[in-house]
Amino acid sequence: MMVVRPIQANDHEALRELGRKTGPGFTSLQDNDEQVATKLEAGLAAFTAGSVPVEALYLFVMEDTETQEVVGICGIESAVGLSDPWYNYRVGTLVHASRELDVYNQISTLTITNDHTGYSELCTLFLTPEARHSKQGSLLSKSRFMFLAEFPQRFNEHLIAEMRGYSDESGVSPFWEGLGRHFFSLDFAEADKISSMDKVFIAELMPKNTIYTNLLSKGAQDSIGKTHEATTPARRLLENEGLRYTGYIDIFDGGPTLEARVNDIRAIQESQYVKVHIADIPPDGETYLISTTEFSQFRCCMSPISRAGKNVITITPDVASALNVIESSTVRIVPLSSGRRF
Incomplete structure (x- = not known):
């Protein structure tokens, strides 16, 4: 039987092994000793703090009760953007029109924002490929809603979830290639690795002006708001619970950000x-x-x-x-x- 429980100190090796399996684009848990140690420390601190912290990372693992093997991880950030800015792009529209020239063009734009500052975030959802059956992914993901329902005082009334953006079979992100690479001499995998430890550093070097998406490559345009194939089931699951894409995307891979009021989520309501x-x-x-x-x-x-x-x-x-x-x-x-x- 599978059970989801808070992470423990003796889960270090299991967490390290999960980090080896996530792959490019999974920013919140990578094959990185320092990141894994930092994440474990933060997860343990969240459950041992004497009072309710303003910022906390509640980490959970899925364990097979028969073998004691850890096969998955998920988390909830109580609030994002309070210590370090939280960046994403808002997809908008600008109209360029001229009656004299009989021109009317609607142009999609990207504007960097901090609109989700203070929101709680569903994060770090990963299940080993061998365990992706028997609705175990649903258990791992939705267990967080049960925790949110039980301890609402620890979270914001608004909740977001960043979905992993599209990348091709070689692990290349068209969105990064069409936008981010122009400001960094790095391929996506290397930029993603750096951002897993210092996302703010890269974000602050991205262009602050509004970006006209028609100036991007077709591959970059097509990947805006598009979810990675491996993450599509997770997106569908969250949308069935009431989270929605409202036009915000990740600044690195263009993946969609879903959001909802906590009390509007089906599993919490019912x-x-x-x-x-x-x-x-x-x-x-x-x-x-x-x-x-x-x-x-x-x-x-x-x-x-x-x-x-x-x-x-x-x-x-x-x-x-x-x-x-x-x-x-x-x-x-x-x-x-x-x-x-x-």
């Missing part, structure tokens, strides 16, 4: 508290996300459930063990898939 009844009989109901109410001992898994009374659900001993709950413990539940209610 989640509810119930008590658990533990029985060695597999429930025959629909699959639900089930999460605990403890902060540092937060757990989330997915399982079929059935009613055992008013506001009581039945789970198996295996599920109870994965969640570290006992008979009559309070848990939060929500249907795994949108459009279904308990």
Whole structure:
């Protein structure tokens, strides 16, 4: 059984191994010892702080309870852009018109902004290829909504998620080649590696003036707001939960930024508290996300459930063990898939 839990100090090697598998364009976790160590330190600090920090990185791993193998990671930044500026491009439109010349042109533009400063961010979602089955990607991603629902005081009312932008089979980003490369003598993989440690440095050297996209290469234009093939399922999942693309893109690869109000997200809106009844009989109901109410001992898994009374659900001993709950413990539940209610 798979369970999502807060990252721990002994997860260093597992986190390092995940970093070796992410590939170009996955800025938030790369094959970099320093970045991995820094991320682990930040993740541990978030769950051990004595008071609610203004900025915190809540990191979670997905663990196979049978093998104790870590197969995935996900995170939530409580607030972006407070210590260092948070940059992205806003896609806009300018009209150039002349009645005398009978000319009317709508031109797409890119303007660098800090509009999402202070927003919370879904980040660092990665699942090993071998584990991408049986809706385990949904569990890993949506477990964060359960944490947001349980501890809303730790987050902004607005939430964003940057989607990995399009790159070709060789790992080359057309958006970077058409724009960023003109200001840096670096290929995309090298620029991405540097940005994973110091994104602000590169962002501050990007052009601050409005960019007319018709001056970019066709490949760069076509990649604006386009998601990497490996990230398309994650985008679809988030959109089914209520996040939307509103015209903001990443400054490096042109990937879309999705956003929503936290309280408008389906899994948060529909989640509810119930008590658990533990029985060695597999429930025959629909699959639900089930999460605990403890902060540092937060757990989330997915399982079929059935009613055992008013506001009581039945789970198996295996599920109870994965969640570290006992008979009559309070848990939060929500249907795994949108459009279904308990």
